[in-house]
Amino acid sequence: MSSALLTCVYRVASNCGTGAERSRNEPMQQTTHKTAYSANSGLILVAYVVYCDNTIRNMMNPGKRYTCSEGGESYSYNKTLKTHVSQFNHERNVMCHDRKECGLENSFMKVKCPLCDISVLSKKNYCDHLSMKRAVSIAPEETDFASFQEFCEWKKQTERKTLSLYVKKCGSYRTSDNVTRHSFVCYRSGQYVSKSKGIRRMKIQGINKIGGVCPSSIEVTEAGDGSCKVKYVVTHVGHQNGVRHLDLTEEERNKLAVDMANKVPLQAILDKVVDTLSDSMLEHIYLLTEKYLYKIEQCNNLRSEVMRQKDDGISVETWVNEINASDNPCVLFYKLQDTSSQSHPLLSSQDIVLIIMNNAPCEILKKHGSDCISIDGTHGTNGYSFELITLLVLDDLRQGFPCAFRISNRSDQDVLSLFLIK
Known part of the structure; x- marks a missing residue:
């Protein structure tokens, strides 16, 4: 410990408890409390140990400097060097260190270069980094x-x-x-930022x-x-412009939606788009497919007379109400999910049952039902795991004729009994 620091400590210790104020001329930067316990006297002496400013520190560590490895600037404190590293470099005003070199987490680095693992503080620093490190000219x-x-x-x-x-x-x-x-x-x-559960694979075109x-x-x-x-x-960095990562504009989607609302066949819409193809410029609309048209139909609720709403449950319920209100109702029984049926307590609130039969198949069932009745099940054809049960009879040509249909999430005795009774 230097003599200057010992002198400063002695002055503070001698003034302890007397209320004496420190002299304004004494260079000071920071104080900490230290408590010394004396075993002989049992007295507690509280001394304020003063850490002196840069002058005293330089006296204690003569010639100790912290130098930036890239810019060349030197500082008396390591903290000042870290501040320089985390903010700006030398006269080029470019981040001179990445997070591994400077030993900082750099969580505040907002701009990341897609060509290298460098994160900088601002877009101006990023443009300077591209111009000097990557020879990319950024001129607005x-x-x-x-x-x-x-x-x-x-x-x-x-x-x-x-x-x-x-x-x-x-x-x-x-x-x-x-x-x-x-x-x-x-x-x-x-x-x-992926929101998927890893069930589907990534698209071939990438993200x-x-x-x-x-x-x-x-x-x-x-x-x-x-x-x-x-x-x-104008300059793009980290990718190439192309139609595969573009989407249709809102104007193009609305124009296609109007054509589908006017009952224009999907193939006719695709042919119309192909006819406008030219060699001068390739656009994303020229890559239009039927799958994308189905997506536009779903988003605008244009899927003919079947799709009433985006929610399938509401759409089916709306269709059932329209059929029952028509002159030829064909829905014999319908129970929606999240509802209870008092007439059929064996059905839980999570069950869905839909039984359909028209008047014409009903007459055929009455005519040929006494001969032979067959029941066929189809499953695994939809995303809800509902099973379709079809009731068939043999007509005059001894061929199977479907008469009634049942859609449900259950195929046990209770639901089959309800189907046959209805």
């Missing part, structure tokens, strides 16, 4: 528009031309000077997210009079 293009609607049209044409898509990073906000700012980023930026940040973006500044100033970064 500035454009002015008379209105926000004009910008939206330009954005749509740009996305179609470059086979890309820009989405809002966050909500728009307005500054104190009545200026609204909009931020659009490349839709492939970000980390993929949309690249596990990092793509520098391509659009920054819009909308003035109070409606005019817009746009900064557009």
